[in-house]
Amino acid sequence: MRRDVFQAIADPTRRDIIDLLARNPQNLNSLADNFTISRPAISKQIKILTQCGLVTITRQGREHYCSANLKKFGEVAGWIEKYQVFWNNKLDALGDFLENEAETEKLANKTP
Amino acid sequence: MRRDVFQAIADPTRRDIIDLLARNPQNLNSLADNFTISRPAISKQIKILTQCGLVTITRQGREHYCSANLKKFGEVAGWIEKYQVFWNNKLDALGDFLENEAETEKLANKTP
DNA sequence: AATTTGCGTAACCGAATGGTTATGCATATA
DNA sequence: TATATGCATAACCATTCGGTTACGCAAATT
Numbered sequence: 001m002r003r004d005v006f007q008a009i010a011d012p013t014r015r016d017i018i019d020l021l022a023r024n025p026q027n028l029n030s031l032a033d034n035f036t037i038s039r040p041a042i043s044k045q046i047k048i049l050t051q052c053g054l055v056t057i058t059r060q061g062r063e064h065y066c067s068a069n070l071k072k073f074g075e076v077a078g079w080i081e082k083y084q085v086f087w088n089n090k091l092d093a094l095g096d097f098l099e100n101e102a103e104t105e106k107l108a109n110k111t112p
Numbered sequence: 113m114r115r116d117v118f119q120a121i122a123d124p125t126r127r128d129i130i131d132l133l134a135r136n137p138q139n140l141n142s143l144a145d146n147f148t149i150s151r152p153a154i155s156k157q158i159k160i161l162t163q164c165g166l167v168t169i170t171r172q173g174r175e176h177y178c179s180a181n182l183k184k185f186g187e188v189a190g191w192i193e194k195y196q197v198f199w200n201n202k203l204d205a206l207g208d209f210l211e212n213e214a215e216t217e218k219l220a221n222k223t224p
Numbered sequence: 225a226a227t228t229t230g231c232g233t234a235a236c237c238g239a240a241t242g243g244t245t246a247t248g249c250a251t252a253t254a
Numbered sequence: 255t256a257t258a259t260g261c262a263t264a265a266c267c268a269t270t271c272g273g274t275t276a277c278g279c280a281a282a283t284t
Contacts, residue, residue, distance in 0.1 A: 174251040245265090
């Protein structure tokens, strides 16, 4: 199964988990208190988030402390910021886009 | 079924479609030439992308011209840029994050 | 030692996903 | 008018997703 950041943030529950953990790390039970779905359901989502490196677990006795580790968000930000020109009106973003477009245009000239 | 931008960009094929359409709008067949999967498969993905507003279809005779309309990317960018502090070292991003944290911290003080 | 707590995981389920092939309908071309 | 082209869509399929309940284990508490 695919385990990448794009997939990870596709689910609203996982985004909520990230929002909560980014603000304060906490163990699984207190995390689950914020949701109506069951604790095992949260446990599963946490597993997905750890598998793609967005959440780190630190065991302290019987408690599993979860914390967010959002370095990988750079992947998403990197992909999406190419298109900033579409939702804001920074002119330099437009410049970057066109420049980049001209560059990859050359590569696109493949002969079939 | 859920149809939002986060979901739409979760699939690598759809991201490739967006990349292609952002650089030059084109009809479905020429778009499908870039992929190994069948034309109906691309057609389905395009449908998903139009349903969440990321792609616009303009019929010209029997051809369907597809173009990217990436304003909705702002949603993703807006969510993710809160966490910029995690993948770059802009100090103002850290400032923004902590400021925002302090603010929502107040709201989080719910009595159970 | 017995019990409670925090958690992972297995087994199961319905629905969604992402692909396929087959068909048919407009539009363009011969 | 007959044929070719561009496309949507239906029907189907295997796999994944996101949840559930039931269970068990290790650590803490009594």
